[in-house]
Amino acid sequence: MEYVQTLIYGIVLGSIIAVAGMALSLSYGILRFANFAHGDLLTAGAYFGFVFFTLLGWPMYVAFPLAMAVTACLTLGIDRVLFQRLRQSTPVILLISSFGVALIVRAGVQLAFGPDTQVYARGIEFPMQVGGLRIKPTHLYIVGGAIAIVIGLHLFLRRTKVGKAMRAMSDNADLARISGIDTERVIAWTWLIGGAVAGASGVFLAMDTQLHPVMGFRLLLAIFAAAIFGGIGKPYGAILGGLIIGIAEEFSTFVISPAYKPAVAFAIMVLVLIFRPQGLLSGVKT
C-alpha cells in the first residue's frame, strides 16, 4: 500500500513535470534554443496565481486562467525586448541571455513578494481516504488539470492552422519559411502557448507544495530531463519523460535522502544521453 501511495505522489509530481516539459520541448524545437528561464516562468505563473487567488480572493477558476494569460504575456514580452533582437546572433547567445532572464525574473519575484515561502490557502487540507490511500483534492485538480492541458495542446497542434505551422517549423524551419509560413508569427504563438502552459504548471506546483522564489528553478533540471527523455521538439515524449521522472524521484526517497531528488532526474537524463541521445520517442512523428 505504501508503494501505491508513493506512486500517487509520483504521478502528481510527474504531471507537473510533464506539462512543464511539454512546453519546454515545444519551444526548444521551434526556437532551437534551450530556454533556461523556463523554470522561473513557472515561478512567475505560481506567483501570478497567488496575486489573483490569495491576495485578491478570486475563485481558482478565474485565477488559474488569468495566471496563465499573464505569464503568456510576460513570456512574449521577454521575447520582444530581448530574444527577438538576439535571434540573429548565434543560438548560444540566446542561451546565455535566457540564463540572465531567469535571474531577473527570480529577483523580480523576490522583490515583489519577499524571500519567504507562501501558500495559496492556509489551514490543513484533509485528504480523502480511498481504500487506505490518502488522496488530497489538490492532487485530483493537478492531475485533472494536466490532462486537460495535454488534450488542449494536442487539439491545438493537430487541428489549428497555427498548430500545424508550429509542427512544420519544428521539423524544418527553412522548409516552413519557403512554404510561406510567417515564422515570426509562429514564434510569437510559441511563446504565448509555452508561457501559458508554464504558468499553469507553476500554479500546479504551488498547489502541490509552497510558493518560493526558487521553486521553479529547482524543478528546471527535471523539466529538461523530461524534454530530453522524450526527444527535443517532441512534446508528447516529454509527457512520458515527466511521468517517469516524477515517479522515479518519489520512489528514490525509499533509498536515498530527498535532497537528492534532482540527482535522480540527472541520472535518468545521463542514461538517456548515453544510450539514446536523440530521445526515446525520436522518429515518432508528432
Next chain:
Amino acid sequence: MELSGFPAYAVFFLTFVGIYGVLILGLNLQWGQTGQVNFGVAAFFMVGAYTMAIMTTAPTEDHLGGFGLPFVVGLIIAMVMSGALAFLIGLITLRLRADYLAIATIGIAEIVRQFLKNEDWLTNGVRGITAITKPFEGAGAGAEPLIYLCIVIAAVALVFFALERLRRAPFGRVLRALRENEDTARASGKSIVNFQLQSFVLGSAIMGLAGGLYAPFFSFISPEAFTNLFATFLPWVMLIAGGSGNNYGALLGAVVIWLVWSLTEWLINQVIPASMVTQAGALRLLLIGVLLQVILLFRPQGLIPERFRFKRPH
C-alpha cells in the same frame, strides 16, 4: 603595522578580484576559446574549495581529514579533483549538442551543492569547514593579507601566461576552429571530442584552482557561500563584459564588474534600510541581470574584443 581603512580594503578587493580572475580565465578557455557553455562554474569552484579545505586543515572529527598537507599540494589536488569531475561530465555530453553541456553542468552544480550540504562525514554539512590556514600564517605585523595577495597575483600571472601561450599554440588554433565550425575542423582531421574534452577539463581544473585559493582566503567555507549568483552568474557577466575570447578582457571584466558589484552594494545600502537587507540582494541581482542583457544587446564583443590575426570573413 596592521593594515586598516582604505589600504586594508584595497588588499581585500584585489585578492578577491584575483581569485575571480583565475576563475574567469578558466571560463574563458571553455567559452571564449572553445565555445563551450558551462553553467556549472560553481560546481568546479566548490569542489576546488572543499578539496583544498579537506587537504590542508589539521586533523579533526568534524569532517574527512584534515590531512594537514602543504598549501601547494592542496592546490594541485584541488585542480585534479575539479578536472576529474569535468572529465566525467565532458565524456557524456561533449559528443552531443552544445546545449546539453549547459544543461548537464547546471544540474551538476545543484547536485554538488546538495552533496556538500548532506554528507556531513565528508564536509561537516551546512556547518561548513573552519580554520583553513593561509601559508605564512603568523608572519606577523599584519603582513599576512599582503603576502596572500602576492600569492594570488602570482597564480593569476601563471595561469594568464600559460593560457596566452596555449592560445598562440596550434592547440589554441584548433579550439577556435572548433568554436567557429566543427565540421571544418573535423574535415581537417582533428579529433573533435579529444580537443573539446582537453579544453573543458583544463578550464575546470583552473576553476578548481580558483576554489583552492578562495578557501584559505576566507578561512571558512560552507555550501551557502557558493550560490549560483556568486560562483556562476557573476563570472559569466565578468567574462562577457570584459570580452569573451580575450584573456586581457577576462581580467578587465573581473575588475570592472566586481567594482560595479561592490558599488551597487554601497549605493543600495545608502537607500534601503538594514531591515530589508535580503531585498537589497534581490535588487542587486536584478541590476546585474539587466546589465548582462544590455551588454549582450549593445556590446556583445565586450570591452576588449577578441583580436584576430586575419580579418574574419563575413
